[in-house]
Amino acid sequence: MSIKDSINLPSGIHFTVPIPKEAEHILSKDAIDFLAILHRTFDKTRLDLLENRKKVQDELDKGKPLDFLPETKNIRDSPSWSCAPPAPGLEDRRVEITGPTDRKMVVNALNSGAKTFMADFEDSNSPTWSNMVLGQVNLYDANRRQIDFETNGKQYKLSEKPAVLIVRPRGWHLPEPRLLIDGKPISGSLFDFGLYFFNNASELIKRGFGPYFYLPKMEHHLEARLWNDVFNLSISHLSLKQGCIRATVLIETLPAAFQMEEILYELREHSSGLNCGRWDYIFSFIKKQRASKQCVFPDRTDVTMTVPFMNAYVQLLIQTCHKRKVAAMGGMSAQIPIKNDAEANEKAMAKVRADKLREVTAGHDGTWVAHPALVKIALDIFNENMKGPNQYFIRREDVTVTAKQIADPSVPGKITxxxxxxxxxxxxxxxxxxxxxxxxxxxxxxxxxxxxxxxxxxxxxxxxxxxxxxxxxxxxxxxxxxxxxxxxxxxxxxxxxxxxxxxxxxxxxxxxxxxxxxxxxxxxxxxxxxxxxxxxxxxxxxxxxxx
Structure with missing residues (x-):
């Protein structure tokens, strides 16, 4: 049976691979129709914004420095706007765990004791067709408390109070080439967001929560505006309550660091804060300033959160978020437990404690970990130093961050x-x-x-x-x-x-x-x-x- 015969696709829709049988309810005809609406409405704008990234890069290569945008100064200076209040389940995000969407990982992460779980279709995921569509099946089942399973004699069962689920779709630059609409690949962002939203938004709202997202890799506030337009159309399409979506934006590109307030402003009805995507930010810092010999760094282990450009980025993010009454989320601790070497493991965990203490005392409202064993370590630090659900009251009005500080390439260390x-x-x-x-x-x-x-x-x-x-x-x-x-x-x-x-x-x-x-x-x-x-x-x- 052909793909067309099995799900009666409308004209212009083309899959290059079969839909797994266990995912047919995810990629239903109605869901695919919705994806087509998103693609046909927004893909031209997406492509135009990606072209703008190339223009910015060309200017940087020619020596033009990045700076705060003069045309949006009124947004940054205005005291009259703030973002939406925290949505149900997002009031306290002191520890978030992240990872890909395979079934075992989803259950373990939701049961880890973290406040939220960022289910990742992006950087910790290889976008095989199976990973993308079966990941959607796993999240569909998790939202309905139907994800329990057994493998190799071991049972995986969801706890009574699992972490709140947040989904990270792919960035605007990535396509989903297995689904062609009018001969062109759909955006990976729209594919991941659209399927999750269409299949889960109503169910989540019925359960007292909502469709929550992490948005990666943005480089301009107009890319955030595009997301906001996608949200508004999607909410209207399913006749849901306006503002039910919440999105946290990862500030993980150098250009975005100069537009934090503008990004929040564009998403203000749907915003739940910003996150220090530290590793991607270091990558972007080097890549965007690739034509400058001054930006040659030492070993990556020397590029810590305390070097000048990283410290400036953190301080500005916390100040910006708390000024607009949303969460300023800290970054990822990539360490994992070292088995069979207690001394080495303790040194690694001491690094995690120091990192989380730095974050909470700086004013962050939460942090990320990559392994369930680190949840308690991070929780203990935040519980001791953050008594309320967040630290929005810490305004950091003592902070003044300049464009020069954000782009400061000085990093002590050696190349070994x-x-x-x-x-x-x-x-x-x-x-x-x-x-x-x-x-x-x-x-x-x-x-x-x-x-x-x-x-x-x-x-x-x-x-x-x-x-x-x-x-x-x-x-x-x-x-x-x-x-x-x-x-x-x-x-x-x-x-x-x-x-x-x-x-x-x-x-x-x-x-x-x-x-x-x-x-x-x-x-x-x-x-x-x-x-x-x-x-x-x-x-x-x-x-x-x-x-």
Whole structure:
């Protein structure tokens, strides 16, 4: 039976791969009709905004610095507006756990003791067709308390009071190439948001909550306006109460740091705050200022939250959010427990405690962890230092952050051979795992996702581009890196669950990247061709029907 026959698709809708039988209720005809409305209404604006990103990058490459926008000064200066009050379940967000949407992860995260769980279709997820649609099935079941299951003799059962669910769709730049509408791929953002909203919004509202989202990778307040327009149309389409959606925006690009208030303003009816997406922010800081030799950083372990540009970003975010009465969320602790080495584990957990103490005393209203074992550690710190549900009352009016401080590239530290090797290993391991369908990878007791792999990628590029040297005097060039890539490829190929052929793809990709004039925008965009139904692992030609 063809895809068209099985779900009677309307004209102009085309799948390149079959819909899994267990996901047919998710991708119903009505849901697909809704996705088509979103695509046909908003895709041109989305593409125009992506073109604007290129124009901004071109200006930066020519030496024009980023600054606060003069045309929106009235928004920043106005004391008369604030964002919507916290929605049910979002009043207290002191610890949030994040992770991909596989069934086991969803149950464990919802039961972890965290206040909320950010179910991630983005950086900790490899967008295979199975991951995207079965992830939606898992969230559909979780919202209806129907997600209990048993595997290998172990039962997974949802607790009586699970964490509040927040969903992160893909960023505006990523397509969903397995669904074509009028011959063009739908936006990954609209696909992820649209399916979740259409299938769950009414159910969530009936249960006393609402459809809640994290919005990634934005670079301009007009991208937030686009999201707000999507929200308003979607709410009207399902005849729901205006303002039922809440969205937290990750400030994880350098341009967005100059437009925090404007982003909140555009989403003010639907806003629930901003988040310090620290790892992507470091990646963006390097990438956006790629033409400047002054922005060559030392080992990524030296780029901490206390270096000048990161501290300025944090202070401004807290001040901005509390001025507009929404949550200022802290960043991710990527550490995971180190088994069988109590001393090393205690050192790692001490870093987590110090990080969370820094966040709560700075005025953050909550924080992120990547592993259930870290929930209690973070909770204890916040419970001791934040007695109420949030810290909106800490206005941080003592803070004045300038454009120069936001873009300050001074980071003390060295480039070491270990730092180079760690970047090579992380990039190869992550890219190979991502191609294999795993977007959340434990490497050296850190939970690596696309953001940390991106830092590794652009650092290797900039060290090569600007002829950097290690602290022992070795010139970092393509020849030097080639031997390290070869050695680390052999090691990564031996890791459990890693396909050596995917390591080869990752190595070839990284070697091209370090030799390019500028690094490409996103490794996830570059490697998408290797996923089923997209490129080299099958274009879906055997399952296409002429719709």
């Amino acid at each position: 051979e270990k730092g180079v090797r760690d970047n090579v290993s992380a990039a190869l391991s992550y890219c190979a795992a991502w191609i294999s369908g795993n977007g959340c990878v434990p490497i050296n007791y850190l939970m690596e996702d696309a953001a940390t792999a991106e830092i590794a990628r652009v650092q290797l590029w900039q060290w090569t581009k600007y002829s950097s040297k290690t602290d022992s005097g070795k010139l970092i060039d393509a020849s030097y890196l080639q031997s390290i890539f070869s050695e680390e490829s052999s090691k990564v190929s031996q890791l459990p669950g890693i396909d050596p052929s995917n390591v080869k793809i990752a190595s070839e990709y990284m070697n091209k990247q370090i030799k390019s004039e500028f690094p490409s925008d996103f490794l996830t965009s570059d490697l998408l061709i290797h996923l089923e139904g997209v490129g080299t692992k099958g274009t879906g030609s055997t399952s296409k029907s002429n719709l």
